[in-house]
Amino acid sequence: MPTIYDLSQRLTDYLDIQQVNQVRRAYFYAEQAHDGQRRKSGEPYVTHPLAVASILSEMNMDHQSLMAAMLHDVIEDTQIDKADLSDQFGDTITSIVDGVSKLTHLHFETKAEAQAENFQKMVMAMAEDIRVILVKLGDRLHNMRTLGVMPPAKQRRIARETLDIYAPIASRLGMHDIHMELQDLAFRAYYPMRYKYVGRAVQQARGNRFDMIEKIEKTLEDCLEREGLPGDIKGREKHLYSIYRKMVTQKKSFAEIMDVFAFRIVTDKIDTCYRILGAVHNLYKPVAGRFKDYIAIPKANGYQSLHTDLFGARDITIEIQIRTEEMEAIATQGIASHGDYKAGKDNEASYNRARQWVQGLLEMQRQAGDSMEFIENVKIDLFADEVYVFTPQGRILELPKGATPVDFAYAVHTDIGNSCVSCRINRRLAPLSTPLESGQTVEIITTPSAQPNMAWLNFVTTGKARTNIRHFLKTKEQGESIALGNRLLNQFLANFDTTVDSLDEAVLKEYLDEVELLSLDDLLREIGLGNKMAYMVAQRLKPRSHDETKQKLPNRPSNRPLSISGSEGMVLSYARCCHPIPGDMIIGHISSGRGIVVHRDDCRNITEFQDDPKKCVYLDWDKAVDDEFEVSLKVELAAQRGIIATLATKASAVGANIHRIDIDEKEAQMSTVHLDISVRSRIHLARVMKRLRALKSVSRITRA
Template sequence: MPPKAGRTGRPATETKARKPRYLISDLCADLDAYLAPEQVSEVYRAYLYGAEAHAGQQRQSGEPYIYHPIAVARILAELRMDHKCLAAAILHDVLEDTGKPKSELAALFDDEVAELVDGVSKLTQIDFPSRAEAQAANFRKMMLAMTRDIRVILIKLADRLHNMRTLGVMAPEKRRRISRETLEIYAPIANRLGINSLRLELEDLGFRHLWPWRHQVLEAAVRRARQHQRELVSNVETAVRRRLHQEGIDADVFGREKHLFSIYRKMQEKAKSFKELVDVFAFRVVVERVDDCYRALGQVHNLYKPVPGKFKDYIAIPKSNGYQSLHTVLVGPQGAPIEVQIRTRDMHRIADAGIAAHWLYKNAAEGVGAKALADDWLQNLLEMQRDSGDSQEFLEHVKIDLFPDEVYVFTPKGRILVLPKGATVVDFAYAIHSDVGNTCVAARIDRRLSPLRSVLRSGQTVEIINAPGAKPNAAWLNFVVTGKARANVRGYLKNLQAQEAEALGKRMLNAELARFGLDVDSVGESVIGVYAREVHLDTPAALFAEIGLGNRLPLLVARRLAGVDGTGAQTEVPEEGSPRRLAIRGTEGMVVNLARCCRPIPGDAITGLFSPGKGIVVHRCECRNLGEFQSKRDKWLEVEWSDDPKAEFQTEIRVEVGNRRGALATIAAAIAEQGSNIEYVNSREKDGVTSTLDFTINVHSRAHLATIMRRLRQIPLVVRISRLAR
């Protein structure tokens, strides 16, 4: 039997310790609060088996390995998970790290526990060509196991959270890799399942380890802001609480500090400094009933004027992860914006627990909404994996699906569908059903006939028009945004017969060649064959099939063929004549220019736009000017830097310095020290105290630029430094 807890609920054997405790007695004390004694005993039996299996193994920190499974189980115990999930959490590394067979787990415990452990275990018996392929295959295996039992991903999230808490012992490069994976995959999954408590800590730890300096600076800025705004927060909190009490509304009112990573993300998205962000602090009002939420909203709007266009009702229309709340922004004292969230106590608990509320409140209806939404998402995952060609493509589709900035649209019967921002009619059709998406030909948006590429806005009613003989089109890949739609279209195209793909590609290429007064026959098989060999394809037929399958844009192939001189010579004319070697899929022989508005450099995430007369113009993915081309997604290209672009690239930085004699010379000398040449500098006085220096400098890569900026920050005169993008 597990050790008993004392009267206070803490283990009787506890001793004073500052370090985190990983004792089974602590876990059993937590479980006594909500599990039956025989269920606690089952978890303890799993501990005994796991401790024996991991005997002699240590974590990198030097601690016994069994500490880690216990810590994972304690995280799940905070979510009030059932005893089988907790037993699987304690055993989650047994199959992978100790060589114990799955059949032994099934015999000693049961099939349910064995399946959960197997779902979390990596594919160690298969050799993969690269780390990326191994990661994608393991992720696919885990996600498929999750579709059978959602507890698989809950164990994995708890496992990742404890690993992130103890990441400090890892080498810097491994810390960064694990943190990036956490921010790109696991924190978004926690958000998608509505488990806010896990998401916030995963994001904070990922941010802390991936960008430690940025985290430190932002944390210090929030600490200073907290001191300055303490009185304002207290006054607003008191005023709201008093007003609600006067109206007979029983409410808990408290100010809360915005999450560090959400502040950082908002600074990036809006290109603003910390000082320009006004909603670092917010307020939460928690009431008893739903009608109290709307009454409280009316009172706070009477107390402080609301900001137009900033009210969102997530109670009437919940988020895709089941989150419900009223959000509003008010003009507070001294004109300071105040963000307020109003929700019931049940909504408040579900906002933290999400899908876990299904286990936490088994006898209530509280977790049902989150579970139903999660089940819909799992069904979409099954369809995506069915239509994905390989594990890496599946991972790409899931990543797309994990970052929804949501819009809410209606079917003609009044059903609400939640789609990512930028979703089109085709995305909507596939969200209803795969067959509806495969045969859609047009739509009526608010009763007006609209094309398939129409981008949807919240509140619209969409009716899909289908035709029995219609089929998915490769061009849809240029504008669909949901993972489900992309996977369905790609899956269909990959299943086309080779002859159909070839015929389709030939027709598409002929349509583009017609712009130049040509067709496939007039260009000639020999010329097409030369181009096909240039792009590593054996025959013209293989080139046509590539176009038909959506792997190459017919417009670019047509332009290249129209200019081929029969020798297969290629030209690449980069910006200002200097060598800029870019690996650009499907654009061999095209003119490539670097955009002057954002000046991309190696290491930046980039995308390409086809521009008549300019060839391929390469922009940074965050370039503001890309917004102008959202309606022309068919002109966008996938672009990547070559492995070693041996060249220098121009970029612009802005340095704000104290207005002192010799400041420019000091900054210029520091830039030169780091092996960079200054092409242009512009100096102007800002306010008599500081001056602004804009430099155009040459760098080899983003890492080189980061080195220069770090060096400049060490100069006492420097107040602020940033990279410019016009």
């Protein structure tokens, strides 16, 4: 374990003496604050913050980050509060420490909820100062290195959290070395037997092929020397978790995993990278489809490199990565390779990408319904493999594998996503659910009247798209349910000669307190969603001056039925059992959480509720209704060649759109055809049925 004196000696290599002394002061302050506290291993607690600071010093982090690392558990685990820390070390360091600290003063029902809330707090702190996550990653790395002293159940929980959140974040920020070590340590803790077996297999493969690996490395060196190309060659093995993940995702045995061994060639400039690529392709045969150019199209975290797989000697497949020294620094340390972590220097690509990603997290957090929804969306983004697609203007967008044009639209802008109706992929119209592939050009077609569809949630993959769709639908549903609740309550209040706008404020407040709602809008939303009965609420909110002995609330509102236009949105739906259409006598079934479900009044499923004001409300169709409604027809006809095409042609000629056709064969010469069509009204339906009935082969047609 390094001491503060060892660390101080190392820090003098890149910090001035005054900054080193400030780090030493933070250490001694932490040592005093944690006096008497010990880790599970029995060591003094201060060895942990010292180790975290040492990890950050290996990345040449600034002195404020190192001071925050020394103090990162002071607020959480000692009697010192934020005010005391701020007096001693200033607001900047205190805000980093506070961002890393857990929410220990709040009670959570589950560990998952606590994890989600703490991560949400950390994201908000990251938006202010991205060094928060760098300190947290150092903290998590040391905890993982010393995880063996914890009980097995706690080891598995911490390892799962590391695989789900912290290792992917390190990858997203380009911190390759920390990302790989976190994954391997978590793999060992979560799957100890699998870790042992994969490790044993790698050791055996290394023993069998070690001489061949050395020979390939020497051959590569000779090739570069012969071509006069500068390059430092480093051979390495794939990390155990990386091998295990390939075995799981590709469903292959260890022997089938191709690139267990890899070589990295670090050179002086980009031009040399491509010349080295040509040289190694001339030396060994490349594997088709396994070349990736991350120099021309960098990853979202700023990573740049050329990747190629080659067939080496004795059927050994090797991976070669070719990059410059600057790319190597970014690849291993990511954002930590830059000295400026505050807004102001916008010339560092990986730093800017990291800031954009954090801002995207912050936007997602604002739109999410709760911390659990937020963290699930973040996990979706963190675990994605990438595809690279182009806008019509040539801008490159990185999206997760399996992303659709809807994900692309939201990646461009939230308003584009909210108003998209269709898309063109490589200039051809395509469904919005089409999975995108790298290299495609995607054009989104929008219209101001469009809005997100709930069905999109079934195929979108990005957290941003999912969060924005849910937020839009939630906001839309809230407005629609308030409007419907207002109409329903006004109908029943009319029995007491009053309206929602004329309610007694004292009576309203008393009732809201009783049902634990904050405002009238909350009450109207509950009525519109069917969670509260309008006639019961009206009974409670009637004016106190009203004489109950003279007039009691009838089972039905005294004014005319509620008119519907078909544009009420998500709080009003149409029953699939009877398919009501304009012109039908209708009744509304109040369904908790769904609002009003419209049935035909002769529907057998509604018979037992018709006279119950708690369950049903009378409806009629608005004269201005202008929409198409689905209806089912049952057609009995003589079987003959081409009859289905004839039915479709006749229905389309009268303006009916056919959604589905099913055929039941009753006898050899007779068939029953079920048609699902959309019509505008009963009159339109009658014209369709008349046209179909005129066919000689049709013996009977009825509405199902």
